Amino acid sequence: MFSKKKKEQERLRLEAEARQRRIEERWKSQANESRKRIEESEKEAEELARLKADNEKALTMAPFSFKSKCHQRYENKVPVKGLQECLRTVSVVKNTNGCSGYKLQPGIGYIVKIYNDDLGKPNMSDKPMKVVRKTNDLVELRGFPIEAQTPFGWQEVDNRDYGLVVHYKNGEVEKCILHMYDRNTYIEYRKGSTASEPAKNVPQNIQNIIDAATNGLAAAQNGNRRMEQENLFNLFNLTQAKSSQLLHIPADKYNYVGSGFFLLLEYRQVKDNEDLSRAIADYAFFCLSKAIEHAPGNKILYLKRLSVVATAREFFFYTVANALDIPDSNPFDIMLSAPLIVRTNEYIYAMGKYDFEHGEKIAFEGPLREFHDLCYGQYIRKTAAEGKEYIDKVNNYIATSISRY
Secondary structure, three states: OHHHHHHHHHHHHHHHHHHHHHHHHHHHHHHHHHHHHHHHHHHHHHHHHHHHHHHHHHHOOOOOOEEEEEEEEEEOEEEEEEEEEEEEEEEEEEOOOOOOOOOOOOOOOEEEEEEEEOOEOOOOOOOEEEEEEEOOEEEEEEEEEEEEOOOOOEEEEEEHEEEEEEEEEEEHHHHHHEEEHHOEEEEEEOOOOOOOHHHOOOOEEEEHHHHHHHHHHHHHOOHHHHHHHHHHHHHHHHHHHHHHHHOOOOOHHHHHHHHHHHHHHOOOOHHHHHHHHHHHHHHHHHHHHHHHHOOOOOOHHHHHHHHHHHHOOHHHHHHHHHHHHOOOOOOOOOOOHHHHHHHHHHHHHHHHHHHOOOOOHHHHHOHHHHHHHHHHOOOOOHHHHHHHHHHHHHHHHHHHHOOOO
């Protein structure tokens, strides 16, 4: 009996030791796994820190001071007020001591400054920004939420409404664009007038035509009907006083002037006046054609020119008939013969084919659908290539006509 009891005690002891070993091994395994996880976490943290450092290093820029001799303001992507010939200094400096008026720790981001050299004072309050994008020829900075000093004490403001895009050429700042995203507005600061926009060579009366068009288009986009109408009718009056001025519009401004005239064609007081409609349709067609010559890859321009013809075809009809010297055409004859109408429409539809084949196809399902079907009707034999010849002849006819006044 004593031997059995001793054996039982030994068995229990061995089992206890085995349990203890299993527990110790489990603890040791867990400790090893925990150590591995810690080591992996530390490695991940080091990698993240390295990546963050690399990213922060990549999203840095050299401070600069850029002297601008002229700037252009855009509202809803439409230039307004004309090119301003005046001196401004745009600078970006590293944040080493914070920024006055903001709770900003030193070392965070950059400070964007714009200075009015003509008046000898800042053009806007300094704006803290961070680099958010960087390429070989561009750096984009953007504001961020920050506490700012206000008349009501320190309050958080969202400076993401502000941004600055810096363009480089051959390693030097070429231009700076200040964005005010909440207003869909930006100001482009340039070194000086470019060949495409020679502000000093544009006579004031022609600049007035350009301003009337751009301001009218901007007002239309903003829903300001009164300012739209005021500027667009001013556009017509300025042109009508001396229509030959349209021959001297800068190439990159014809789009705005032509678009302004096209918008006028939608006005009821224009539609109800045949002489007014004829003149405006001619101006719109000519200016948009010149815009296409300047930017032949802009498919929207072809649709605008199409829309002019489709909208004012009954008035533009006379211009086409006379420009192409179609027999029996007479601009003063309101009794048009059926054969003349058929022949002239053939030319108009060929012109339409050319623009349809160069414009944005998606628009063919909209208001231009009916005109598209007419241009490609089964009895229309003239081609788009012929249409281009007719367009050139019509533009030459309009240019000759307006040059006399």
